[in-house]
Amino acid sequence: MADVINLKNICVSFDDEQILKNICLDVEDKKFLTLLGPSGCGKTTTLRIIAGFLQPDSGDVIFDGKRINGVPAHKRQVNTIFQRYALFTHLNVFENIAFGLRLRKKSDSEIKKSVSEMLELVNLKGFEEREINSLSGGQQQRVAIARALVVNPKVLLLDEPLGALDLKLRKDMQKELKSIQREMGITFIYVTHDQEEALSMSDKIVVMNEGLIQQTGTPLDIYNEPKNAFVADFIGESNIVDGIMRKDFSVDFSSHNFTCVDSGFKTNEPVDVVIRPEDVDVVSPDKGMLTGTVTSITFKGVFYEVIVDIDGFKWMIQTTDSPRVGENIGLYIEPDAIHIMHKSEYSDLYGDYSSYSEEFDELSDVGAVQEEEENE
């Protein structure tokens, strides 16, 4: 399918600090693309460049095959949902949604028709006369969506639109946004730091960090085949251990040789090995490929989260068994649960649960807290 937007070698810096470093991105038409990354990774900046609020220092912004670098925001066929909705508080719901149509000099009857269609789409029928300040956060969000969609954009940009909503509402809105995207058949470019949100909504995810694109792919690709330790750690939980690729389909780590499904590495190449906590089976010590001592166990509802010390490296395992703290257990890992990555600048930074605690994990989920503060 054709691309609706291409970013070519985009660079942006503020005050000598490089925010985007040579970003290249192709956005397929009618797809749901997510820019995912921690705060300060450049995802919002990328969105603002597409919207036209920001001009890149160098590089090209291509829309429908045409270069639109100098085109101001109000002449672009893209619309934005802002983080804090940015509704017009001096106008009621109807006039907020009608705003873009009035600028396009539509007739009153046309405006009335389009606005009520939109209100129906976002489940706000009968809210026409309501003042913005009398609406809840979720309702304001819906008005913002209707206001942007009513002008028929080819691409809708969403900047952490669900950040200010509570968990339950956020889940509902995720589904709703996804179904709106399908129904309208337009491209969504969605910015978030929430990996779960990204995995469940997107056709394609672009993982960013420090102004660089780390990996682009479908949610499954990103989860199962992370390209480096950063992506593996940012998307879900991962144990990342040092290993050496002996030959194709054979890797050494934790003083043990494993069969794996990866190939194409150099002989004896040092690599990062990723094993997802849910892919490790707990067995008796004599049957295990690795053995270790349980140092902590947390009940999580569906499973237990177990931290196991294996030769000084702490692994996280998610299991329905419930070993006791201090118990010696064996671990069994299937070949296809082992994912091999080339070493990168992020090696050794992530994937060890030595200093792990619930509290710490929340603190290190930087994106959530910081980014919200930034946008106060």
Next chain:
Amino acid sequence: MNDSVKMRKAMTAPYTVWMAVFVVVPIALVVYFSFTNVGGKFTLDNIKAIGEFRGTYLISIELAFVATVICLILAYPIAYSISRMKDERRQQTMIMLIMLPMWMNFLIRTYAWMTLIEDTGLINTFIKWFLHLFGYEFEGFSMINTQGAIILGMVYNFLPYMVLPIYTVLTKIDESVIEAGRDLGASGRKIFTMIILPQSAPGIISGITMVFVPAVSTFIISKLLGGGMTYLIGDIIENYFLGNAGEVNYNVGAALSLVLMILILISMGIMNRFDKETGEEAGGII
């Protein structure tokens, strides 16, 4: 009633007493004097006497109105350009400069204008000297003791009261709201008329109130810059209370004040209605 509620009630008592003594009682006295004669008997004569001051009321309102309009025209661009400054410290400096003259005594500021615009004042002296250099003789402009001079005094003295509330609402407008406007297709001019101007209406309204009310009741400005040629209602009231023009008569003075107060209340009421109506009108076309 529990203790904390009692406590809270007790803590509001000083304010209640303050309001009673310094707000309710004075207004009651104004009303009392308005409807009594010198002997303290009920009469409507004071109110009837007001008829002869109709012209004074009209000229007071007219000058205050003109001054308010000029203040608004001057203040909005000032407030707007200050609020658009990127550097916040520069914004604060500019606002401080606007406020600076207000730290000086009102009388001194007004006297300063007298020495500037007098027939033999600085401005005329300079122009005469300048033209004299080229061999022209010039009698000088007569600026002082005109209605224009009174308006000048009002505008100069009350301009900060217009700038500040407008500046405050303008800085409160969220940048993303303006971006949303651009995003939906509004160009610079449309952004201003469709978003910034309506969103700054509350500031404009309070600015107008804060300029119009003191302007309509001023007496110093008209006295010093108007030279007694133009009597404003404030001057008449002052005269009745101080006896500058004949006998002291609190009763007529009070009646004049009462009517002025009612006129101000009515115009404020109209202003507020107007504010609400624009809000509804812009929102309720269907």
